[in-house]
Amino acid sequence: MQADYSAMRQSILDGAPESAASLATQAVEQGLPPLEVIDHGFVPGMAEVGEQYAQHKLFLPDMLAAAEAMKAAMAVLEPELKRQGGERPPAGTVILGTTKGDIHEIGKILVGTLLTANGFKVHDLGVDVPSERFASTAKELNADVIGVSALLTTTMRGQRSVVEALDRAGLRSQVKIIVGGAPVTRKWAEEIGADGYAKDAITAVALVKGLLAERLALHHG
Numbered sequence: 001m002q003a004d005y006s007a008m009r010q011s012i013l014d015g016a017p018e019s020a021a022s023l024a025t026q027a028v029e030q031g032l033p034p035l036e037v038i039d040h041g042f043v044p045g046m047a048e049v050g051e052q053y054a055q056h057k058l059f060l061p062d063m064l065a066a067a068e069a070m071k072a073a074m075a076v077l078e079p080e081l082k083r084q085g086g087e088r089p090p091a092g093t094v095i096l097g098t099t100k101g102d103i104h105e106i107g108k109i110l111v112g113t114l115l116t117a118n119g120f121k122v123h124d125l126g127v128d129v130p131s132e133r134f135a136s137t138a139k140e141l142n143a144d145v146i147g148v149s150a151l152l153t154t155t156m157r158g159q160r161s162v163v164e165a166l167d168r169a170g171l172r173s174q175v176k177i178i179v180g181g182a183p184v185t186r187k188w189a190e191e192i193g194a195d196g197y198a199k200d201a202i203t204a205v206a207l208v209k210g211l212l213a214e215r216l217a218l219h220h221g
């Protein structure tokens, strides 16, 4: 049986959590790779909803309903992604969160799931996270990396505040900061003094691995 990507996309456009969850379950039963199902089936629905919202063809409640459908699909696919990652000793601790004033969470959840699947210990602070909280949690958990997501051009500034908060806490040389989210660019990451930028969840995993390998090489080399 083939994956019904167009039905998945449509379940997001319809804001239909039951249908999204049942399509995700079917995909898992068929043994389809969960990441492909997310990327080719459900994420295109979110992109379309965003476009239609920008063109005033869909409205805020539609965006909210689409997000609920996406979360229902992810609730089925996430355990599968994590399971495929297998059990292994933690490769490092990563703190994740969305900037202050920003409640978009789906991309961040995906980044967290893939990091977990790749052996990282992930502590997700959720959405609308004050900069100081990133810093205090990093200290408390002796974290290796902080990942800050932002989906709005207005809340991207919060990523700079996290860099500054970490500086103030005297932790900047110990903890790496990575940033991401739809409006975020590599140039912005450089401008605010972050250690890296990832355009998507897969790249975020490679980035974190690279940053920590660099550190290990420095310690042992």
Ligand code: B1M
Pocket: 043, 046, 047, 048, 049, 050, 051, 053, 054, 060, 063, 064, 066, 067, 101, 102, 103, 104, 105, 106, 107, 108, 110, 111, 146, 147, 148, 149, 150, 151, 152, 153, 154, 178, 179, 180, 181, 182, 183, 197, 198, 199, 200, 201, 202, 204
């Ligand atoms: Co909002 N929203 N939204 N929204 N929303 C956008 C982002 C928007 C582009 C839609 C549009 O106008 N076309 C627009 C932002 C415009 C801008 O600033 N440039 C927008 C707006 C305007 C708003 C409100 C202001 C609307 C209003 O109230 N008038 C409001 C703001 C609320 C707030 O945060 N204070 C708002 C609200 C909402 C909902 C609550 C309804 C809902 C979110 C629900 C939720 O998350 N629980 C929502 C949604 C769903 C969207 C869209 C449609 C989809 C976002 C999404 O989940 N994408 C979005 C349009 C779009 O992006 N096309 C839109 C799927 C997800 C898998 O992708 O999050 O990009 P994404 O994550 C990717 C990468 O970006 C990257 O990896 C992920 C996976 O590959 N990534 C990282 C993300 N974080 C990363 C961190 C990393 C590394 C990579 O390292 C740390």
